[in-house]
Amino acid sequence: MSGEQAPTLQQQPEQETKPDEPPPAAAAEAPQESASSPAAEEKPLSWRALVLTGHGGYEKIKLQVKTQTRPQLQAGEVLVRLKACGLNFAELLGKQGLYELLPAPPVILGMEGSGVIEAVGEGVTDRKVGDRVIAMSRSGMWQEVVVVSANLTFPMPEQMSFEEGAAIPVNYITAYMMLFEMANVRPGKSVLIHMAAGGVGIAVTQLCQTVPDVTVFGTASASKHETIAQGGVTHPIDYRTKDYMEEIRKISPKGVDIVLDPLGGSDTQKGFSLLKPLGTLVVYGAANCVTGQKKNLLAMAKTWYNQLSLTALKLMQSNKAVCGFHLGYITDGELISRTMFKLLELYDQGKIKPRIDSCYHFEQVTDAMKRMHERQNIGKVILLPEAKEEEAKEEEEAAESKSNPEPAENVEKAEAAVDEKEEEATEEVKAED
């Protein structure tokens, strides 16, 4: 989305309050109430935000409470109280200083979320206070309230949960554009998707099911194979114990038609060599750059050094196509918008449905990021802006210690927690650093 079309956090109130300063009650009021009461708009607004304070480890992300008078919306803008935010690989990169589109710290992270419109600026005719929407921005979405261009909000179908809404934009637009705009997937084609259990991986798998007779090869660790196979991966491949190139060649000696590569480095080269003639490789990430939780110069150098480099001549001799995809560099808001509406149509038709791996409250952002970093997730990791209640925490911890040693909550639990929160919207916001 363009700078013009996506006012980012530059336009957000940025004064910082001390974390322990109690926020005014207005901030925790139910959005509908505060929006419908003109008096509420006069009160200062206070909200929680996840701020990247510098590049490095998890400790660089701080939960802060910001307080400001209600922002004056510009024409075309809306104020959204977010209920759920999506975590993407871009934030893992951004934390390490490897995401070039993220403004320098301090900066609020986050590219997608869903919530309820609390105020609309001049000239906004197709959104109204109370609308449940998905919202996008280049950064700044990990906070309780956000000002965005109405053009980059999308009405949510009634049956869609906030978690699902927050899980759609980045993963599904990426998957859709790669498959249908760049790679031209058609009946009878085969697709290799790496990290098939990740957010994009699952979106790709679901979108491939909308085309008849598409074979999906998906790499993931063995423990995830049953789940991704149920989701539509024809041939799950354990990249940790096997050479995925060999495995694919055993099943399809000629290779595959489409390779979607979020890894970079030598995997891009392997992907290129796996392509059938007239096949297409789409590179959309360099996950191989990320090893530990801080910037790893050796991994970066290795990924860089091994990255696919091509001349026109080499491409001609191989009859192959190489594409790069990076949603952050798509500056055509209309293209984004058209794709989102197409995806919402597919959701309505029951053809796509985001799989929520787990939900974490803002306080638990480190756990959320670790889960993705360590590739434990199957589907989307969601962040919930509203504070985790002490009671809920204790209950969940008890439940987890019985049934599940992992810190993540599954979506049902998290949804229950959200419901509780909504009933008790005047609860005090708790900020943790």
Added chain:
Amino acid sequence: MSGEQAPTLQQQPEQETKPDEPPPAAAAEAPQESASSPAAEEKPLSWRALVLTGHGGYEKIKLQVKTQTRPQLQAGEVLVRLKACGLNFAELLGKQGLYELLPAPPVILGMEGSGVIEAVGEGVTDRKVGDRVIAMSRSGMWQEVVVVSANLTFPMPEQMSFEEGAAIPVNYITAYMMLFEMANVRPGKSVLIHMAAGGVGIAVTQLCQTVPDVTVFGTASASKHETIAQGGVTHPIDYRTKDYMEEIRKISPKGVDIVLDPLGGSDTQKGFSLLKPLGTLVVYGAANCVTGQKKNLLAMAKTWYNQLSLTALKLMQSNKAVCGFHLGYITDGELISRTMFKLLELYDQGKIKPRIDSCYHFEQVTDAMKRMHERQNIGKVILLPEAKEEEAKEEEEAAESKSNPEPAENVEKAEAAVDEKEEEATEEVKAED
């Protein structure tokens, strides 16, 4: 086509007779007659062929008469008496030693032709003697008779002339695969085709008309604009007097969705920069390497030096796709075959029709190649294996001197000449060096 699937001239009789040695009458008999008479098969076969004897100027291509006992066909092969052959840019390159897929001289040039089947090998059930077919091979098609794999012959529709048949394979398969397999042209898209009046250019333009609402930008010299505009080019651009990038930006400031580039070098870079986000560049040649009639090391170095070189990272930042296409490197015979049948269907539906620029007898191969080299042609340049009659020559020369200073004959004249030839099939073959 693969070596297995496309027996090339290695399997052709290659003994050479002295050019002045009179060929036996059998060679000039009507194909049906010679094939239906067992006695005829015992007679040695004599035929004309255009042989590249070394790399360099036009003098390196010699018209030779070859004589041999009738070849024993292998299983799956057919013997075709060719009536028309296509001239491609590959032959201009091959003559200069720049077409890496052409075997070392002496070698018979030519990749496509059309004619009549004169004998079928064992196991060939779907072709029979007398069938009018289009035939393909990696080289060796510029001769009167050729042995090819039956799999690479395609029955010609009744209304298709031999000239049209010979004009289809290389240009239309290239255009089709680039547009529909690689670049995924769809309604509303825009396409830039260089050399829009050339064989591929016209095929691309026609195929773009099969998709609703496609805008075609086509470069060609001004004298050809009216013709290509009638053929479907929306915006003809005179690349000789104008900067085509500027011209396109004036009409479409965002650029184009698809660029098809047969030029190479700096034009590939320009094409890449002209792409819209999610756009596709297909490089399918390096015509910029060819300047004079002999290898030009400076032009080659310049083209090579300026060729587009990309890393995965650069592609990601631009959200673009780069493909290479080279029909010669497509080794999947089935893919070729499927595409040819699709093209024949489009021909039957009246959606494509090769535009024949001119026809030259084998004796006139230098004129034919010059015409293409100097980019005078609008559409396909065809070579006719049968000898030009002295009478016809004189008549045409007289007609040309009256109406047209160019050496090329238009297709109607050429067709008349062919008809005359067929009536007088026992005419002596005349060989010229």
